[in-house]
Amino acid sequence: xxxxxxxxxxxxxxxxxxxxxxxxxxxxxxxxxxxxxxxxxxxxxxxxxxxxxxxxxxxxxxxxxxxxxxxxxxxxxxxxxxxxxxxxxxxxxxxxxxxxxxxxxxxxxxxxxxxxxxxxxxxxxxxxxxxxxxxxxxxxxxxxxxxxxxxxxxxxxxxxxxxxxxxxxxxxxxxxxxxxxxxxxxxxxxxxxxxxxxxxxxxxxxxxxxxxxxxxxxxxxxxxxxxxxxxxxxxxxxxxxxxxxxxxxxxxxxxxxxxxxxxxxxxxxxxxxxxxxxxxxxxxxxxxxxxxxxxxxxxxxxxxxxxxxxxxxxxxxxxxxxxxxxxxxxxxxxxxxxxxxxxxxxxxxxxxxxxxxxxxxxxxxxxxxxxxxxxxxxxxxxxxxxxxxxxxxxxxxxxxxxxxxxxxxxxxxxxxxxxxxxxxxxxxxxxx
Amino acid sequence: xxxxxxxxxxxxxxxxxxxxxxxxxxxxxxxxxxxxxxxxxxxxxxxxxxxxxxxxxxxxxxxxxxxxxxxxxxxxxxxxxxxxxxxxxxxxxxxxxxxxxxxxxxxxxxxxxxxxxxxxxxxxxxxxxxxxxxxxxxxxxxxxxxxxxxxxxxxxxxxxxxxxxxxxxxxxxxxxxxxxxxxxxxxxxxxxxxxxxxxxxxxxxxxxxxxxxxxxxxxxxxxxxxxxxxxxxxxxxxxxxxxxxxxxxxxxxxxxxxxxxxxxxxxxxxxxxxxxxxxxxxxxxxxxxxxxxxxxxxxxxxxxxxxxxxxxxxxxxxxxxxxxxxxxxxxxxxxxxxxxxxxxxxxxxxxxxxxxxxxxxxxxxxxxxxxxxxxxxxxxxxxxxxxxxxxxxxxxxxxxxxxxxxxxxxxxxxxxxxxxxxxxxxxxxxxxxxxxxxxxxxxxxxxxxxxxxxxxxxxxxxxxxxxxxxxxxx
Numbered sequence: 001x002x003x004x005x006x007x008x009x010x011x012x013x014x015x016x017x018x019x020x021x022x023x024x025x026x027x028x029x030x031x032x033x034x035x036x037x038x039x040x041x042x043x044x045x046x047x048x049x050x051x052x053x054x055x056x057x058x059x060x061x062x063x064x065x066x067x068x069x070x071x072x073x074x075x076x077x078x079x080x081x082x083x084x085x086x087x088x089x090x091x092x093x094x095x096x097x098x099x100x101x102x103x104x105x106x107x108x109x110x111x112x113x114x115x116x117x118x119x120x121x122x123x124x125x126x127x128x129x130x131x132x133x134x135x136x137x138x139x140x141x142x143x144x145x146x147x148x149x150x151x152x153x154x155x156x157x158x159x160x161x162x163x164x165x166x167x168x169x170x171x172x173x174x175x176x177x178x179x180x181x182x183x184x185x186x187x188x189x190x191x192x193x194x195x196x197x198x199x200x201x202x203x204x205x206x207x208x209x210x211x212x213x214x215x216x217x218x219x220x221x222x223x224x225x226x227x228x229x230x231x232x233x234x235x236x237x238x239x240x241x242x243x244x245x246x247x248x249x250x251x252x253x254x255x256x257x258x259x260x261x262x263x264x265x266x267x268x269x270x271x272x273x274x275x276x277x278x279x280x281x282x283x284x285x286x287x288x289x290x291x292x293x294x295x296x297x298x299x300x301x302x303x304x305x306x307x308x309x310x311x312x313x314x315x316x317x318x319x320x321x322x323x324x325x326x327x328x329x330x331x332x333x334x335x336x337x338x339x340x341x342x343x344x345x346x347x348x349x350x351x352x353x354x355x356x357x358x359x360x361x362x363x364x365x366x367x368x369x370x371x372x373x374x375x376x377x378x379x380x381x382x383x384x385x386x387x388x389x390x391x392x393x394x395x396x397x398x399x400x401x402x403x404x405x406x407x408x409x410x411x412x413x414x415x416x417x418x419x420x421x422x423x424x425x426x427x428x429x430x431x432x
Numbered sequence: 433x434x435x436x437x438x439x440x441x442x443x444x445x446x447x448x449x450x451x452x453x454x455x456x457x458x459x460x461x462x463x464x465x466x467x468x469x470x471x472x473x474x475x476x477x478x479x480x481x482x483x484x485x486x487x488x489x490x491x492x493x494x495x496x497x498x499x500x501x502x503x504x505x506x507x508x509x510x511x512x513x514x515x516x517x518x519x520x521x522x523x524x525x526x527x528x529x530x531x532x533x534x535x536x537x538x539x540x541x542x543x544x545x546x547x548x549x550x551x552x553x554x555x556x557x558x559x560x561x562x563x564x565x566x567x568x569x570x571x572x573x574x575x576x577x578x579x580x581x582x583x584x585x586x587x588x589x590x591x592x593x594x595x596x597x598x599x600x601x602x603x604x605x606x607x608x609x610x611x612x613x614x615x616x617x618x619x620x621x622x623x624x625x626x627x628x629x630x631x632x633x634x635x636x637x638x639x640x641x642x643x644x645x646x647x648x649x650x651x652x653x654x655x656x657x658x659x660x661x662x663x664x665x666x667x668x669x670x671x672x673x674x675x676x677x678x679x680x681x682x683x684x685x686x687x688x689x690x691x692x693x694x695x696x697x698x699x700x701x702x703x704x705x706x707x708x709x710x711x712x713x714x715x716x717x718x719x720x721x722x723x724x725x726x727x728x729x730x731x732x733x734x735x736x737x738x739x740x741x742x743x744x745x746x747x748x749x750x751x752x753x754x755x756x757x758x759x760x761x762x763x764x765x766x767x768x769x770x771x772x773x774x775x776x777x778x779x780x781x782x783x784x785x786x787x788x789x790x791x792x793x794x795x796x797x798x799x800x801x802x803x804x805x806x807x808x809x810x811x812x813x814x815x816x817x818x819x820x821x822x823x824x825x826x827x828x829x830x831x832x833x834x835x836x837x838x839x840x841x842x843x844x845x846x847x848x849x850x851x852x853x854x855x856x857x858x859x860x861x862x863x864x865x866x867x868x869x870x871x872x873x874x875x876x877x878x879x880x881x882x883x884x885x886x887x888x889x890x891x892x893x894x895x896x897x898x899x900x901x902x903x904x905x906x
Binding site: 344351 | 444446447448449450451453454455458459461462464465466468469470472473474476477479480482484485486487490
């Protein structure tokens with residue numbers, strides 16, 4: 001059995017494509033290091049090790065996938081690693097002191113991905129945990145509320161064994177498992193409206209209650225933690241998955257209304273939300289105070305122009321929280337319009353690759369799980385990019401695979417592993 | 433596994449359609465992001481010269497930053513090899529400006545930052561080279577329109593009296609001199625900044641472009657232009673002032689000047705600067721005509737100029753446009769506020785036959801004496817009809833001939849001008865003078881203010897005289 005898997009892995013077509021695509025991330029990281037060096041950037045101690053470690057882990061992940069998920073689609077891992085390469089270059093450039101930490105988190109993330117991909121061969125078993133996941137999300141939120149640390153006005157962190165963990169990252173994962181499991185069971189009911197009473201239809205209402213309850217509980221708890229970004233993310237994810245499962249645009253409309261309502265309520269309830277919205281409406285009203293981060297981000301983006309100032313030649317490090325919340329603005333400054341468009345396109349490629357996997361799956365749960373993973377990553381990227389570009393108020397969430405941050409990197413690799421496992425299971429073994 | 437079936441309940445084709453729709457939504461979002469990126473990165477170049485942009489400060493300390501030169505090539509500001517900036521004289525302080533992390537940035541250092549850093553104005557080859565070699569571009573030297581000789585004469589003429597002189601070439605809008613007293617030393621702004629900001633004499637204020645004063649009788653030029661353009665009156669119309677003229681119960685005297693009482697032509701009323709007559713003419717004009725003329729000349733907003741200017745006003749925002757306010761506005765008081773730049777533009781417009789050339793400080797940019805970029809904005813607009821401009825030229829020649837202005841006679845040159853003595857609260861009046869010369873073919877227009885200096889003709893006119901002599905002396 002193991003021998004068969006190994007021999008299948010050696011000749012797997014998707015893995016061979018993946019190996020070719022991985023040359024892209026290797027090339028990027030080597031070019032980035034050379035560019036930083038040419039720009040006169042003082043590299044952190046052990047910067048060579050960072051590159052070596054990244055390249056080794058990229059290859060480790062690839063060969064491990066040949067063993068555990070040889071038939072999984074080629075694009076997701078290659079695309080994610082290109083995003084990681086961009087992120088590593090910019091974290092090194094913006095916060096040299098934590099570059100080694102970031103590559104360590106990436107290494108852990110790749111291992112987690114391989115384990116998740118291996119385990120996800122049996123992903124239908126996860127379905128039994130649908131309601132447990134919803135409960136876990138809420139318990140985790142309560143725990144964060146009770147024992148969490150407040151950073152930047154929002155209580156999102158919990159310290160476990162001396163290590164700060166951003167619990168909202170895990171909550172995302174649990175909500176995804178809940179939504180996929182729940183919608184796989186109830187999608188057909190939700191899509192059809194059967195019971196008519198006094199000229200009105202009530203068929204879907206009872207079935208919406210568990211979903212609405214879980215999402216509402218999560219949103220309410222997040223509101224108490226004052227994490228507007230994660231609220232937006234969860235609501236958008238719930239909307240997107242509801243649409244994909246039922247095809248009912250009214251759920252999308254309902255979600256948008258809920259999102260707007262949450263935003264308006266947040267505006268009047270929380271001072272820091274009000275500040276962020278006011279800053280969003282006119283960042284230049286107080287460029288030295290509340291508008292500082294937003295205006296510095298816009299100055300950075302503007303400075304980039306079409307081709308960018310060049311890696312290491314700009315000044316994106318003046319933006320507060322550049323390596324986490326504003327890394328997209330840093331990319332826009334130093335790689336310009338061209339680089340920023342490229343980064344957006346990478347998320348589009350990742351989304352399309354995941355949606356293609358979902359279309360090839362034979363069962364509802366797998367379809368929703370696969371599409372949910374990439375929808376979650378794409379929505380998160382869209383929310384933070386839109387915030388950086390001042391299209392929406394700034395939210396403190398990470399750019400998946402790119403931003404500095406252990407919890408974010410590890411959870412996103414876990415999601416990627418899940419997708420690869422589903423993809424492998426869905427693909428028929430090659431004949432002959 | 434469980435009692436639930438694993439067979440698909442979502443019809444595959446429908447699911448594919450929805451997934452396709454989700455993909456399309458993502459593509460639309462991506463396109464919105466691309467458009468937004470293009471908006472910020474291509475169309476919002478103004479952010480690059482925002483005072484709060486730290487990139488300006490960084491570029492300021494670059495030894496490769498271009499120098500700022502006077503029109504004859506005299507170096508006014510340049511960078512030493514260690515990146516600090518050196519200045520040859522403090523009399524150009526307000527034109528050059530400064531850049532400091534704490535005290536911000538202004539002047540042409542800010543206005544031409546993109547040229548001085550080499551981001552703008554380089555050749556295509558420069559851009560390609562910078563892109564390929566990953567080296568910062570070399571900055572261009574910026575040549576200003578300022579004439580160092582006139583600037584020195586203007587600053588010396590003011591001496592230690594607070595005020596400003598601004599001289600413009602009416603033919604093309606080039607600012608030849610822009611002197612302010614008190615000045616400051618841009619080189620020591622980092623250490624002096626707090627003291628300069630606290631100084632009640634406001635040394636950091638560029639009085640020429642940002643100092644707002646009541647223009648006094650120099651504004652009668654604007655009222656006269658409006659009255660002539662709108663055929664309210666002709667130069668030879670006889671006007672009479674018995675001693676005072678009452679507007680809405682508010683008496684306005686004609687004894688503000690020696691020969692105010694009596695009957696004389698409108699031209700004489702301008703030359704003698706009779707307040708009551710102008711109050712009456714203003715009321716006949718009405719707010720509509722006067723406002724239209726003044727706004728055409730630039731009043732009521734911030735003048736479009738190379739560096740920051742203060743918005744001027746015809747009356748305070750929200751004030752009722754009453755007849756009394758109109759009367760006092762017409763002779764230059766009321767709630768009028770004008771900058772010396774604005775009043776110099778009035779003189780320049782008359783001097784240039786009614787065509788106002790856009791005033792500016794930038795001439796050209798280049799490297800090693802070779803010009804590669806024209807910084808003059810160009811452009812001009814007709815603000816006074818040719819016939820009225822010609823009439824006003826004669827008016828202003830007569831006003832100077834009426835010997836109200838002292839110390840401006842230049843042998844062989846006719847000077848046209850108008851004095852102003854603007855009441856400023858309880859203190860001594862502000863002394864104003866606007867002029868141009870030679871009257872027949874003007875090459876220089878000027879505005880002078882001496883704060884709390886007293887009579888315009890006695891105090892401001894001699895300052896202008898020194899500058900005009902220096903400019904026109906053979």
